[in-house]
Amino acid sequence: MMSWRNVLKILCIGLTLIISINVFLVFYTKRTLQKLIWGSLQKELNLPLSEWNKTVMKRLSHLEVDLQHLKESMKLGMSQQENMDSTVERVKYEEHPVQKASEVKASETKKHKPKEILFPDSQLFRQWGEGLSDVQQKKAENLFRKFGYNVYLSNQLPLNRTIPDTRDSRCLQKTYPTQLPSLGVILIFMNEALSIIERAFTSIINRTPSQLLKEIILVDDFSSNGELKSYLDMKIKLYNQRYPGLLKIIRHTKRKGLAQARNTGSKVATADVIVILDAHVEVNVGWAEPTLARIQEDHTVIVSPVFDNIHFDTFELEKYALAVDGFSWKLWCRYDPLPKDWIDQHDVTAPVKSPSIMGILAANRIFFRDIGSLDGGMLVYGRENVELSLRVWQCGRRIEILPYSRIAHLERHCKPYALNLHLALKRNALRVAEIWMDEYKYMVYLAWNIPLQNPGIDFGDISSRMALRKKLKCKTFDWYLKYVYPNLKPIHNIVGYGRMKNTLDENICLDQEFVLANTPIMYYCHEYSSQNVYYHLTGEFYVGPLIAEADTDDHCLTDPGKGEKPTLEPCSKAAQNRLHIYWDFKPGRAVVNRATKRCLEMKKDTSSIYVPVLQTCTTQVWTIQYTVQNWGSN
Numbered sequence: 001m002m003s004w005r006n007v008l009k010i011l012c013i014g015l016t017l018i019i020s021i022n023v024f025l026v027f028y029t030k031r032t033l034q035k036l037i038w039g040s041l042q043k044e045l046n047l048p049l050s051e052w053n054k055t056v057m058k059r060l061s062h063l064e065v066d067l068q069h070l071k072e073s074m075k076l077g078m079s080q081q082e083n084m085d086s087t088v089e090r091v092k093y094e095e096h097p098v099q100k101a102s103e104v105k106a107s108e109t110k111k112h113k114p115k116e117i118l119f120p121d122s123q124l125f126r127q128w129g130e131g132l133s134d135v136q137q138k139k140a141e142n143l144f145r146k147f148g149y150n151v152y153l154s155n156q157l158p159l160n161r162t163i164p165d166t167r168d169s170r171c172l173q174k175t176y177p178t179q180l181p182s183l184g185v186i187l188i189f190m191n192e193a194l195s196i197i198e199r200a201f202t203s204i205i206n207r208t209p210s211q212l213l214k215e216i217i218l219v220d221d222f223s224s225n226g227e228l229k230s231y232l233d234m235k236i237k238l239y240n241q242r243y244p245g246l247l248k249i250i251r252h253t254k255r256k257g258l259a260q261a262r263n264t265g266s267k268v269a270t271a272d273v274i275v276i277l278d279a280h281v282e283v284n285v286g287w288a289e290p291t292l293a294r295i296q297e298d299h300t301v302i303v304s305p306v307f308d309n310i311h312f313d314t315f316e317l318e319k320y321a322l323a324v325d326g327f328s329w330k331l332w333c334r335y336d337p338l339p340k341d342w343i344d345q346h347d348v349t350a351p352v353k354s355p356s357i358m359g360i361l362a363a364n365r366i367f368f369r370d371i372g373s374l375d376g377g378m379l380v381y382g383r384e385n386v387e388l389s390l391r392v393w394q395c396g397r398r399i400e401i402l403p404y405s406r407i408a409h410l411e412r413h414c415k416p417y418a419l420n421l422h423l424a425l426k427r428n429a430l431r432v433a434e435i436w437m438d439e440y441k442y443m444v445y446l447a448w449n450i451p452l453q454n455p456g457i458d459f460g461d462i463s464s465r466m467a468l469r470k471k472l473k474c475k476t477f478d479w480y481l482k483y484v485y486p487n488l489k490p491i492h493n494i495v496g497y498g499r500m501k502n503t504l505d506e507n508i509c510l511d512q513e514f515v516l517a518n519t520p521i522m523y524y525c526h527e528y529s530s531q532n533v534y535y536h537l538t539g540e541f542y543v544g545p546l547i548a549e550a551d552t553d554d555h556c557l558t559d560p561g562k563g564e565k566p567t568l569e570p571c572s573k574a575a576q577n578r579l580h581i582y583w584d585f586k587p588g589r590a591v592v593n594r595a596t597k598r599c600l601e602m603k604k605d606t607s608s609i610y611v612p613v614l615q616t617c618t619t620q621v622w623t624i625q626y627t628v629q630n631w632g633s634n
Contacts, residue, residue, distance in 0.1 A: 123413050124150060128313045143193075148412035149280070149312040151193040157315060159195070159202040163408055165285050166308050166319040168348050171404035172286075180292040182214040184271030184365070188261045189279035190221040194232060196280050196410065203282040205243065212288060214271040218249040218279070221261040258359075259374040259384040266365065266373055275362040280410035282310065290405045291362045294351060299364040300397045302388075304357045305405040312413045322403050324354040326487065329447035329548055330529075331386045331429040333358050336487060337551075351400035355485040356389035360407065371395065372468050375431070377460045381421055383428035390436040393484050395474040426450070431459040435466060437477045440490050447546045449498050449532050451626050489548045496535040496587065496632065498625020499525055502602050506623075508610055512544035517555060518568045522602055522610040535624060537631075539582035539594060543568050556581040557600070559593040564613045566600060587632040591622050 117125050118137045124144040129137060140152035185204050189197055201216050218236070220228060236247045250264055262276050273295050277283075287305060294303055304325065309318040326336035333356070342352050372391060378384040392399055415421065426448050433441035445452050481488055500510040502522075512530040513519035520543055525531065534542040534554075541557035548554065553570035559580040560567055574581045580595040591600040599617035602610045627633075 124313050126313065128153070144413075146416060147191075147193050148414045148416050149193075149196075149410055150315060151195070153313075153315055154193055154195045154199070157195075157199070159199050160206055161199070161282075163282055163284060163317050164319070166306075166317070166406050167284070167286065167404055171290075171349050174290065174349055174404055176289045176293045177296065180212055180289065181272030181296055181364075183208065183212045183288055183292060184215045184217065184269040184274045185213070186217045186219065186262065186265030186269065186274060186276045187279040188219050188221065188258060188265065188276070189223065189228075190255070190261075191223045191225045192228070192279050194225075194227045194235075197228075197232070198235065200277070200279050200281050201239075201247065205239075205246070207283050207285050208288045212292065213246070215245075215269065216247050217265045217269060218247065219261045219265045220249065220251040221257070222252045222255040257379050258381045259378040260376050262384075263373050263376055266368060269365055272365060273362060274365045274368060275360075277360050277407070278409065280310075280412075281360070282408045282410075284308070284406040284408060287405045287407060290402050294400070294402060295362060295364050299367050301351075301400055302357065302361055302363045302368075302392055302397065303351070303400050303402050303405075304354065304361050305402055305407045307358065307360070308406055308408045310408050310410040312411060315410075317408050322348075322352070322401070324352055324401055325356045325358050325389075325399075326354075326485065327356050327386050327389075329443045329488065329546055331383050331425075331432060331444065333385065349404050351402055354399045354401045355393070355487075357385050357399055359385040360409070361385075361388075371397065371472070372465075375435075375465060377431060377462065377465070378428050379460075380424035380428075381415075382425045383432050387428075387432045387436065390432065390477070390480060391469075391472075391474070393475075394436065394477070394480055395469070395472040427457055427459055430455070430457055431462060434459060435462050435469065440477050440481070443490050443546075443548065446491075446494060446497055446534065447529075447532075447548075449527075449529070449625070452628065487550045489550050491534075491536070491546075491548055493537040494534050495537050495628045496585075496624040496626065497533065497628075499531050500533040500622055500624050501525070502610075502620055502622055504602060504620060505610060510543060510612065512555065512568060517544065520557065520566050520568055520612050522612055533624060535583075535585060539584065540571065541581075541583055541585075541591075542571070557583065559596045559598055559600075559614055561596055564615055566612055566614050585622065585624075587623050587627065589621050590617055592617060 115131055115133065115137075117129065118134060119125055119141050122141055122144065124141060125137070128150065129140065132140065136152070140150065143151035185201075185208075187197070187200055197218070201218075204213070204216060218232075223229075233249070236249055239247050248268070250268060252261065252264070256264070265276065266274055273292055275288075275291065291303055291305070295301060306320065306322055308320050310316070311318060320335075322338065323335035324338060326334050328334060336355070339353060342350065374384045375387045378387070389399055429444055429448060430450070433444035437444065442452055445455065450457065481490070501508070502510075507524060508522045509525040509531045510533055511521050511523040513521045514530065523531070529545040532542075532544060532546060534546060536542075542554040543557055544555050546554065553572050555568040556571040556574050558567045558569045558574050561580060569577075569579060569581075571581065580593050582594045583600070584592045584594055592598070593600075593614070596614075597617075598614045599620065600612060600622075601615055601618060601620040602612050603615075605611050
């Protein structure tokens with residue numbers, strides 16, 4: 001069986017011969033056949049001899065770059081094959097259609113046997129992987145665990161693959177000014193797969209008018225992935241031979257986090273408009289023109305495209321419906337319904353006012369700098385988008401979603417490089433609350449189940465951001481809630497919150513059952529939000545994550561009036577149905593329903609597991625983790 005190295009050499013020689021013949025034919029066409037066809041070509045194309053020569057030389061120049069690209073790639077390929085120390089760096093070559101001899105022999109031996117899934121519990125193989133050999137499955141699973149998406153498949157897909165045009169057909173009728181601002185794209189990455197990054201900037205190059213695209217800036221936030229070093233540098237060099245000066249790369253010498261990496265890119269950009277993207281995206285056709293046109297109309301608006309989803313396993317594109325970007329009191333991003341005033345316009349191409357952005361954004365470069373860029377005090381990842389959104393709105397500007405600009409975003413199954421983002425997300429959320437949310441910041445503390453006094457979390461120095469807020473003469477968060485995001489509903493009468501325990505066994509806590517949200521259970525205490533309990537001075541118990549939205553209910557603890565099982569019901573629905581949702585409680589005392597006079601207590605079921613029950617009051621008492629001010633002290 002021929003070795004892979006020999007195959008590479010033969011392929012290189014073959015392609016070199018083809019290109020050489022092509023070069024020869026160009027010269028032959030020019031020198032020998034010119035007299036035979038010159039008359040008809042000149043007549044059809046109306047080109048003078050000087051223009052003909054320029055065309056031929058331009059073609060030769062492209063052929064020379066192609067040949068150099070091929071030579072470098074083949075040379076790099078053979079050196080990569082020799083370097084067996086880095087598993088990741090050889091992935092692209094090991095996935096080549098030419099199999100190793102051992103793999104071919106194995107496939108011949110087992111070709112009549114159905115392939116068994118070696119990793120039946122892996123999310124990677126739920127909808128993908130049929131027919132892969134054992135060796136291929138192991139390789140794919142290892143890459144999946146390393147990157148959180150299907151790198152094995154990505155390495156086989158074309159870099160310039162076609163994706164469906166997900167725009168509304170009416171968007172195709174839009175026209176844009178002939179003169180638009182220049183565009184700079186900033187791609188942030190940290191330990192992405194190389195094929196993902198290449199596909200991102202290939203899509204940008206192919207689907208952005210060349211006269212508009214000034215620069216693509218890659219920012220590496222201290223990756224340890226070997227193929228993102230010299231190999232990526234070589235790739236950039238080869239691309240820049242075809243597109244001079246287009247691609248730039250900046251590497252951090254230590255990990256700085258997402259916000260600072262994006263700021264790094266924006267500082268070196270020179271284009272009129274910057275677009276900040278993740279490196280795991282593919283832009284769709286017609287994505288750039290509406291973005292540039294809108295910012296040209298109003299240089300103080302920050303815009304976001306509509307996201308579609310690239311599935312982490314199959315890489316199929318799923319069209320997402322148009323929505324606005326919002327967030328919860330934990331500052332988790334979410335999609336919210338379209339505003340009524342936009343729907344009433346009956347214009348699907350009109351920009352949509354949005355309370356927030358997801359993180360991918362476009363802005364006038366100078367305006368973005370003047371309004372403070374991103375908060376460099378954010379650590380690792382998360383909440384920098386909400387901080388920017390509040391700043392933009394409260395400081396007199398606006399955020400819009402553009403229905404006719406669409407970008408496909410690869411959603412990881414997990415982030416292997418940061419398996420536990422909980423602490424960073426919590427810390428960054430408190431930083432946002434302290435800078436921008438004024439007297440409503442307590443809602444963020446409640447949602448994260450953090451004590452209002454002495455929280456023990458260092459959210460960093462915020463003095464420079466507070467000075468920026470004063471300099472920009474920004475409005476209050478109360479104004480933002482009233483005029484920009486009324487869907488968030490602050491709650492003013494919570495007096496006790498956190499995990500709730502019965503003194504019979506303080507290792508278990510009241511919990512919201514994971515699958516059936518209307519079922520309270522007792523479960524070993526943990527820090528997740530299903531065990532958050534919020535007691536109102538008016539008597540309601542919320543159990544589970546704090547929602548506090550205008551159109552969505554929290555779950556109230558309810559005594560149905562019969563049977564011994566308590567339930568959790570949407571609060572407004574429970575009130576309408578006259579269910580019993582009001583309780584008397586103070587820390588270290590019983591929980592008594594005001595209407596039925598029954599107590600919430602717990603007992604062991606037939607499996608000797610504690611379950612919550614409603615019964616005649618005994619001596620059982622409950623505690624709650626945190627109290628507001630001095631409630632319950634007397």
